[in-house]
Amino acid sequence: MEFGALTPNGEKSRRPKDEWLENSWHDLMARSKSSHRWLQEHVSDPYVKQAQKDGYRSRSSYKLIELNEKDRLIRPGMLIMDLGSAPGGWSQVAGKLVGEKGRVLATDILPMDAVKNVDFIQGDFTDEAVVNQILEALNGAKPDLIISDIAPNITGIESADQGTSIYLVELALDMVRRVLKPKGNFVVKVFQGTGSDAYLKDVRTSFEKVSVRKPKASRPRSREVYVVARGFKG
Numbered sequence: 059m060e061f062g063a064l065t066p067n068g069e070k071s072r073r074p075k076d077e078w079l080e081n082s083w084h085d086l087m088a089r090s091k092s093s094h095r096w097l098q099e100h101v102s103d104p105y106v107k108q109a110q111k112d113g114y115r116s117r118s119s120y121k122l123i124e125l126n127e128k129d130r131l132i133r134p135g136m137l138i139m140d141l142g143s144a145p146g147g148w149s150q151v152a153g154k155l156v157g158e159k160g161r162v163l164a165t166d167i168l169p170m171d172a173v174k175n176v177d178f179i180q181g182d183f184t185d186e187a188v189v190n191q192i193l194e195a196l197n198g199a200k201p202d203l204i205i206s207d208i209a210p211n212i213t214g215i216e217s218a219d220q221g222t223s224i225y226l227v228e229l230a231l232d233m234v235r236r237v238l239k240p241k242g243n244f245v246v247k248v249f250q251g252t253g254s255d256a257y258l259k260d261v262r263t264s265f266e267k268v269s270v271r272k273p274k275a276s277r278p279r280s281r282e283v284y285v286v287a288r289g290f291k292g
């Protein structure tokens with residue numbers, strides 16, 4: 059219908075432009091409310107405050123710290139691969155725990171400032187050329203542990219976001235199957251939803267023991283959980 063056209067009963071129609079404006083306004087209000095809520099939560103979040111005090115680049119660091127305390131994943135001298143590492147909170151934790159004799163190979167599509175004991179490759183993990191670059195950097199070495207906190211940029215279209223996030227964790231599992239040391243461990247963030255149960259089943263086929271964890275630093279309303287898979291069957 060054209061703008062301002064008459065309806066069959068002779069009344070002036072609601073103009074689509076007005077509807078569009080109204081919808082956009084509602085959308086904007088909803089988004090600005092949720093941004094406002096996020097900002098309020100962020101500034102009063104104890105993990106954000108603690109991260110600032112401890113010099114961690116992200117509150118995510120505490121998720122890995124908690125997972126490590128529970129599952130004893132990281133030891134000095136280990137080689138660790140960190141997928142989706144920017145801004146570097148997990149790399150900081152892992153780099154510190156592996157120490158001078160260990161190494162972390164981190165990768166992200168975004169840039170990341172240097173971290174002690176950590177090598178970084180910037181690139182899109184869905185790009186085979188980047189995967190090859192990561193494999194080259196390993197130079198035949200097999201990581202003891204692969205950690206993945208990789209998460210796509212959220213578009214707001216839930217089914218698309220879930221699809222992309224499952225695709226990324228599947229790629230992480232491919233990497234695990236290519237390079238992880240036999241008996242090695244794998245930690246991966248998974249968003250619960252379509253495809254997550256099938257993914258968990260798939261992980262179970264390659265590991266002796268698989269647990270699903272929700273660290274305290276993971277926001278309760280987030281659908282993210284962490285799959286801790288131990289004892290790679292090789």
Ligand SMILES: C[S@@+](CC[C@H](N)C(=O)[O-])C[C@H]1O[C@@H](n2cnc3c(N)ncnc32)[C@H](O)[C@@H]1O
Pocket residue numbers: 115116118119141142143144145146147148149165166167168181182183184207208209210211226
């Ligand atoms: C939750 S953040 C990781 C936070 C990090 N573990 C930390 O502690 O600072 C998820 C990361 O996944 C990365 N990511 C998303 N899609 C990617 C892709 N296709 N290739 C590489 N990294 C990707 C994002 O750039 C983002 O930095």
